[in-house]
Amino acid sequence: xxxxxxxxxxxxxxxxxxxxxxxxxxxxxxxxxxxxxxxxxxxxxxxxxxxxxxxxxxxxxxxxxxxxxxxxxxxxxxxxxxxxxxxxxxxxxxxxxxxxxxxxxxxxxxxxxxxxxxxxxxxxxxxxxxxxxxxxxxxxxxxxxxxxxxxxxxxxxxxxxxxxxxxxxxxxxxxxxxxxxxxxxxxxxxxxxxxxxxxxxxxxxxxxxxxxxxxxxxxxxxxxxxxxxxxxxxxxxxxxxxxxxxxxxxxxxxxxxxxxxxxxxxxxxxxxxxxxxxxxxx
Amino acid sequence: xxxxxxxxxxxxxxxxxxxxxxxxxxxxxxxxxxxxxxxxxxxxxxxxxxxxxxxxxxxxxxxxxxxxxxxxxxxxxxxxxxxxxxxxxxxxxxxxxxxxxxxxxxxxxxxxxxxxxxxxxxxxxxxxxxxxxxxxxxxxxxxxxxxxxxxxxxxxxxxxxxxxxxxxxxxxxxxxxxxxxxxxxxxxxxxxxxxxxxxxxxxxxxxxxxxxxxxxxxxxxxxxxxxxxxxxxxxxxxxxxxxxxxxxxxxxxxxxxxxxxxxxxxxxxxxxxxxxxxxxxxxxxxxxxxxxxxxxxxxxxxxxxx
Numbered sequence: 001x002x003x004x005x006x007x008x009x010x011x012x013x014x015x016x017x018x019x020x021x022x023x024x025x026x027x028x029x030x031x032x033x034x035x036x037x038x039x040x041x042x043x044x045x046x047x048x049x050x051x052x053x054x055x056x057x058x059x060x061x062x063x064x065x066x067x068x069x070x071x072x073x074x075x076x077x078x079x080x081x082x083x084x085x086x087x088x089x090x091x092x093x094x095x096x097x098x099x100x101x102x103x104x105x106x107x108x109x110x111x112x113x114x115x116x117x118x119x120x121x122x123x124x125x126x127x128x129x130x131x132x133x134x135x136x137x138x139x140x141x142x143x144x145x146x147x148x149x150x151x152x153x154x155x156x157x158x159x160x161x162x163x164x165x166x167x168x169x170x171x172x173x174x175x176x177x178x179x180x181x182x183x184x185x186x187x188x189x190x191x192x193x194x195x196x197x198x199x200x201x202x203x204x205x206x207x208x209x210x211x212x213x214x215x216x217x218x219x220x221x222x223x224x225x226x227x228x229x230x231x232x233x234x235x236x237x238x239x240x241x242x243x244x245x246x247x248x249x250x251x252x253x254x255x256x257x258x259x260x261x262x263x264x265x266x267x268x269x270x271x272x273x274x275x276x277x278x279x280x281x282x
Numbered sequence: 283x284x285x286x287x288x289x290x291x292x293x294x295x296x297x298x299x300x301x302x303x304x305x306x307x308x309x310x311x312x313x314x315x316x317x318x319x320x321x322x323x324x325x326x327x328x329x330x331x332x333x334x335x336x337x338x339x340x341x342x343x344x345x346x347x348x349x350x351x352x353x354x355x356x357x358x359x360x361x362x363x364x365x366x367x368x369x370x371x372x373x374x375x376x377x378x379x380x381x382x383x384x385x386x387x388x389x390x391x392x393x394x395x396x397x398x399x400x401x402x403x404x405x406x407x408x409x410x411x412x413x414x415x416x417x418x419x420x421x422x423x424x425x426x427x428x429x430x431x432x433x434x435x436x437x438x439x440x441x442x443x444x445x446x447x448x449x450x451x452x453x454x455x456x457x458x459x460x461x462x463x464x465x466x467x468x469x470x471x472x473x474x475x476x477x478x479x480x481x482x483x484x485x486x487x488x489x490x491x492x493x494x495x496x497x498x499x500x501x502x503x504x505x506x507x508x509x510x511x512x513x514x515x516x517x518x519x520x521x522x523x524x525x526x527x528x529x530x531x532x533x534x535x536x537x538x539x540x541x542x543x544x545x546x547x548x549x550x551x552x553x554x555x556x557x558x559x560x561x562x563x564x565x566x567x568x569x570x571x572x573x574x575x576x577x578x579x580x581x582x583x584x585x586x587x588x
Contacts, residue, residue, distance in 0.1 A: 007483035014374035017367040021457070022387075024450045025394045028405045035408065082300055089297040100301075106578060107304045113504065113574035114311070114567060115511025117539045121563035122311045124546070125318055145307060152304065176286060178293035199396070206398030209513040209539070213546050233400040237514060240404055255404050259397060266393045 029259065036256020039249035049219050049250065053230070054238060056219075057246040061254050063221055064235035068258075070222045071136065071215060071229055072205035075143035079151050079204075080197055082144075087155035088181045092167065105156065111149035117209040119146045124213035136222055136229040139215025143204045151200035158192030159185065191272040198272075202265040206258060208233035232258045312567060319561030322554055331561065337525055344558040346565070348527050352441075352535035353510065355528045356520055359445025360452060360509045365502055368453045372460035372501075377486050395454035403518030406447040411438040411519055418442070419532055433532035437521065442531040444520030448512055452505035459504060463497025463584060464490055500580035507573035511566050513539035538562050 044060035053063075086104070094101045123142030132138050162185050170180040186193070208231070216228030217238060232254045239251035322331065322344060334345030375387050415438030422431040433440070467490050475485040491498070521534025522544065528535045542562055545555075 003481050003484060007481055010370075010483055011374075011378065014370045014378065017370035018374050020367050021371045021453050022390060024453070025390060027409065028397065028402070028450070031405050031408055032401060082303060085297040085300045086304070089294075089301040093294050093297060104301055104304055106575075106582075107308045109578045110571050110574045111304055111308055113507050113511075113570050113577075115508075115513060115539060115570055117511065117513040117542050118311065118315070118563050118567050118570075121542060121560055122314060125314055125560060148307070149304065176290040178290050179286070181293075202396050206396070206400070208398070208400045209543055212543055233398050233514070236398075236400045236404055237518070240407060240518075251404070255401050259401055262396045262398065263393065266389060266396055269392075270389050 029263075032252075032255050032259045035252040036259070039252040040256060044250060044253045048221060053217065053219055053235070053250075054242055054247070055244070057244055059250075061232070061235055061250050061257070063219055063230040064232045064254055065257060067136075067215075067218075067222045067230040068205050068232040071139050071143060071211070071231060072201050074136075074140045075147065075204050076151075076197060076201040078140060078144040079148045079200060082148060083152040083155055083196070083200075084193070086152045087159050088185070090156055091159040091162070092177055092181045092185060105153070108149040108153045108156075112153060115209070116146055116207045120210040120213045123210065127214060133226070134214060134216030134228045135224075135226045136215060137225040139211045139229055139231075140225075142210050142214040143207065146207060146210050147200040147204045150203055151196050154196035154199060155189075155193055158189050158196060161192075162188055191275045195269040195272045198265050199269055202262050205231075205261060206233060208237055312564070312571075315560050315564040315567060319557055319564045322557040322561050325554070331558075332565075335525070335527060339552045339555045339558070342554060344554065346538065346541075346558075346562060348525060349536055349538040349541050349562070350565075351527050352520070353537040353539070355441045355531075355535050356444040356448060356516060356537050357506065357509045359441055359531060360448035361502070361506060363445060363449035364452050364456060364505060364509075367449075368456035368505075369460055369498060369501075371453075372457045372464065373486060373491070375457070376461045376464040377490060378482075391454045391457055394450075395458070399451065399512060399515045400518070402447050402451055403515035406443055406515060406519035410443050410446050414438040414440060414443055414532070422532070430530050431532065433530040435521065435530075435533050437534075439519055439521035439534055440532045441520060441528050441535045444516045444535060444537070445531070447515050447519050448509045451512060451515060452509050455508055456501045456505040459501035459581070460494070460498050463494045463501070463581070466584075467493045496580050497584050500577045500584075503573050503577040503580075507570045507577065510573070511539055511570050513543050516540055517543055538566060542566075 045065070046062055047058075047060035048063045049061070050056045050059035090101045090104060119142055123138060123145070126141075127133070127138045166184060166188060167180055170184045175183070211231050211234060215231060215234075217234050218228040218230050220227070220230075222229045235254040236251045236258070239247050239254070242248060326344065331344060331346055332350065333347050334343070335347035335351070336343045336345040337348060375384055379387070415436065419433070419436055419438065423433075471489050471493065472485050475489045476482070480488065516537050517540035520537065520540070522536045522540055523534040524536060526534065526536070542559055545559055
């Protein structure tokens, strides 16, 4: 009898916890969408802030939307150029159980855990060393460092799942490692690699602490690599703390757009990973 | 040597150098931050920096004590809230939940992990802070006016607000690691326990949780490390009062990462100021790196054994 009661109590506690966890997620989404939808208008989406992002009561967040997209896409691309070869090298060029691969994976995991503010401080220090001002370029480099471990490690996990028989078949036909990597493995792993890319994009676009020092903020649209650029997370951060409701609205709208992007990314990656498992060779 | 073989050789060399990059980056970050923080270490002892709470950059006093304590308060609250909730949730999802719920929960957890920290902060300002200000502070001031609930701060921007927001942010990390570790416990072990007459819960308690225990610890450590370094969300809700050591969950706190984010504008104006800030970043780096090394080593050992 006592055994049953204990089981009941714990099951009850677990369900309560589950409700708390998913409830808080739903609460966050509901808050952002309700606040965001009521502040959203074409004006906000298609104009840059007039009279300063902190004080000006008119205009919108186009500077931050475009800035975030440019910064996110460029840093994702830069990070991709490094991540893909790393994942290929770890899985196709090295022997299984190699200590070097273990060490690299471990470094990537540790890098993944380093707070983004540390990347921000690091990027800022490098900028000062080479004489670069807060700019789009500095932001791109810092964010690409930030998402490198996420992307490389996710691609690595995808490539690990490619059956070795597939590679062996390709080697048996006389293909060498790079040919096998690009023509066989890449094709097989494509949906998984794409998932890794867009998930990293989502992380990069949502992070504020790393771009605070490096990309800065501006009212203008991104036009040059060497000028500061506005981003959505910082648009939320700066505009929410003003006393003016009109300016706060821009912050809510930015949060809505940013969360919408994250939501889309999570849906797309879901579809892609289903596709990945469907085409998997068993 | 023909062209194809040359291409293969070239590719393997180039990708090898690229693969070295993460290791180089890790050491470079540590080295540069240390180098920048060193001028401060030359005039102050480590003990002075870490334990003194007097932060007056214009008087050349750089005691990080109050910020470190601020971080500890917020992280402790976050862990107290997040660990039981997320471990219980993970146990439920992995062992008891119907298949539908199990499939449904993973994308939701991933979504929770992907939401921008600033959006969490926004949620904290709109929802958590008002609840604390309007309901919790009056209630606790009335019923429990003693440590750790007594406070002179009635704004709601507090240790508790930071702790709650952080707790929600580390749910997904702990849940996904614990769930994965529990799912990797071999099915035969459960069957053996059930066959001996144990109930489902007893099996979970004595077999699955015991077997997955190191993994649960690793999940908690990695969650802790994330909470330790989280900046923007905490900065937005925990009040940030300078030279103030929190003595209650309703007091404002000024965590270390928030200090770095807040003072960047003035960093260059006072000598040694930037050195102090970058030394704080170095502390964050070392602490999170240690947590991560411990956490991932545990998970790696589990994976090898299993």
